[in-house]
Amino acid sequence: MNAQAPALRDPRLNRPEPFTPPLGDGGFFQRDRSIHPPAHAPGYKSSVLRSPRQSLLSIENSVSEITGPVFGHNDLGPLDNDLIRNYAKDGDPVGERIIVHGRVLDETGRGVPNTLVEFWQANAGGRYRHKKDTYLAPIDPNFGGCGRALTDDTGYYYFRTVKPGPYPWRNFVNSWRPAHIHFSVFGSGFAQRLITQMYFEGDPLIPVCPILTTIPDKDALDRLVAPLDLNASTPFDSLAYRFDIVLRGQRSTYFENRTAGN
Amino acid sequence: MPQPLNYLKETASQTAGPYVHIGLIPAMAGFDIFEKNFSNVLVAPNTKGERITLEGKVLDGSGSPLRDVLLEIWQANAAGRYNHPADRSAGALEQEFRGWGRGGSDFDTGLVTFETIKPGAIIDKAGRKCAPHINVWIVARGINIGLNTRLYFSDEEAANAADPVLNLVEPPVRRKTLIATRSERGGKAVYSFTINLQGAEETVFFDV
Numbered sequence: 001m002n003a004q005a006p007a008l009r010d011p012r013l014n015r016p017e018p019f020t021p022p023l024g025d026g027g028f029f030q031r032d033r034s035i036h037p038p039a040h041a042p043g044y045k046s047s048v049l050r051s052p053r054q055s056l057l058s059i060e061n062s063v064s065e066i067t068g069p070v071f072g073h074n075d076l077g078p079l080d081n082d083l084i085r086n087y088a089k090d091g092d093p094v095g096e097r098i099i100v101h102g103r104v105l106d107e108t109g110r111g112v113p114n115t116l117v118e119f120w121q122a123n124a125g126g127r128y129r130h131k132k133d134t135y136l137a138p139i140d141p142n143f144g145g146c147g148r149a150l151t152d153d154t155g156y157y158y159f160r161t162v163k164p165g166p167y168p169w170r171n172f173v174n175s176w177r178p179a180h181i182h183f184s185v186f187g188s189g190f191a192q193r194l195i196t197q198m199y200f201e202g203d204p205l206i207p208v209c210p211i212l213t214t215i216p217d218k219d220a221l222d223r224l225v226a227p228l229d230l231n232a233s234t235p236f237d238s239l240a241y242r243f244d245i246v247l248r249g250q251r252s253t254y255f256e257n258r259t260a261g262n
Numbered sequence: 263m264p265q266p267l268n269y270l271k272e273t274a275s276q277t278a279g280p281y282v283h284i285g286l287i288p289a290m291a292g293f294d295i296f297e298k299n300f301s302n303v304l305v306a307p308n309t310k311g312e313r314i315t316l317e318g319k320v321l322d323g324s325g326s327p328l329r330d331v332l333l334e335i336w337q338a339n340a341a342g343r344y345n346h347p348a349d350r351s352a353g354a355l356e357q358e359f360r361g362w363g364r365g366g367s368d369f370d371t372g373l374v375t376f377e378t379i380k381p382g383a384i385i386d387k388a389g390r391k392c393a394p395h396i397n398v399w400i401v402a403r404g405i406n407i408g409l410n411t412r413l414y415f416s417d418e419e420a421a422n423a424a425d426p427v428l429n430l431v432e433p434p435v436r437r438k439t440l441i442a443t444r445s446e447r448g449g450k451a452v453y454s455f456t457i458n459l460q461g462a463e464e465t466v467f468f469d470v
């Protein structure tokens with residue numbers, strides 16, 4: 001790898017005051033399913049046989065839903081948020097060097113601290129390091145394509161990677177995925193669990209993607225598109241894209257022994 | 263116009279896709295990258311409780327197993343306590359038992375397994391006793407938003423009959439779609455489940 005290139009550092013421009021939200025043990029806000037893709041979306045053919053047809057049974061959140069796994073820095077390695085370095089064998093991976101950064105927030109706008117964010121993607125040519133991916137674009141020997149980070153006390157996360165390429169897939173005979181990065185986020189309770197995908201500003205494949213267009217709400221779709229964040233780029237090194245992720249908000253406690261300020 | 267409420271909107275879900283293993287279980291994608299990996303083994307030698315194997319499949323609308331599905335489970339320990347600060351119930355916490363695991367289905371058979379312990383009964387906020395159960399979250403190619411369901415245990419008939427969530431399931435005949443069946447293999451308890459995404463036996467999924 002390139003010994004001259006600097007190590008990844010925190011690209012944040014200004015740091016909000018650390019704010020640990022009060023520990024909620026009320027239920028999460030009702031999920032607004034009108035901004036999510038429906039389970040059955042015939043334009044995305046794989047969903048047809050894999051979508052439940054009965055109504056979901058709505059249940060009030062119990063302790064089973066408001067709790068969820070807790071992760072810590074012990075779960076991660078030092079290069080987990082540096083996809084340029086975490087699989088490098090004899091050099092840096094090929095592709096446009098980018099930083100992706102943002103905050104995990106809840107619907108009230110508070111940062112979600114200490115939550116696990118995982119991400120995975122194709123390489124610059126649109127090929128995944130996966131034994132089931134047979135696309136003809138080559139594997140990059142220096143690129144694994146996955147990483148993870150824990151948000152800080154303000155909900156902030158960042159990682160470095162190369163910009164993924166678009167790739168073809170079997171839906172219609174000429175279906176192509178826009179460049180994207182897959183994200184998995186936990187939040188504080190299992191009912192906040194979310195998997196989504198981040199897209200890149202200006203990609204002409206966005207409006208024609210059969211997976212993206214499963215989202216019925218134009219604003220919800222736009223919120224998956226990360227803008228170029230030139231101010232956070234590293235001159236002569238990496239461009240930056242900004243991607244905030246919003247998880248469900250939570251009511252504060254209704255317990256009698258509520259703590260002060262809650 | 264009234265004052266705006268200014269809540270943010272939840273980020274839209276997108277499918278985990280066929281290559282979800284790269285990010286979440288890289289060993290299944292065929293490579294080794296992280297120093298520490300998450301897995302389908304929740305138990306450590308000192309974990310309290312009865313060791314169980316959970317095993318099952320997720321079937322699509324044609325009855326075929328999904329061979330690229332990923333399941334996560336979230337459960338209380340043997341004392342009925344979740345390892346999370348919002349669980350303030352009386353059961354003893356075991357710091358080393360996180361209570362969470364993830365597993366991918368076998369690429370040939372579609373079988374998903376977990377090595378865990380049978381959780382204890384849970385006391386809900388109203389003070390009611392809930393039958394022991396494991397919370398399940400399902401993602402895959404073709405699943406646009408993660409599916410939430412639960413697994414209860416076939417040998418907990420009395421507790422299941424009184425469980426406040428199971429009792430919400432109508433018609434009652436659908437309750438059995440949430441119950442894993444106990445058997446024994448080599449002296450160890452195995453709970454088997456089938457999650458049907460569609461059809462007459464469609465599993466009950468929750469909007470949590």
Ligand SMILES: [Fe+2]
Nearest residue numbers: 177180182279
């Ligand atoms: Fe993808």
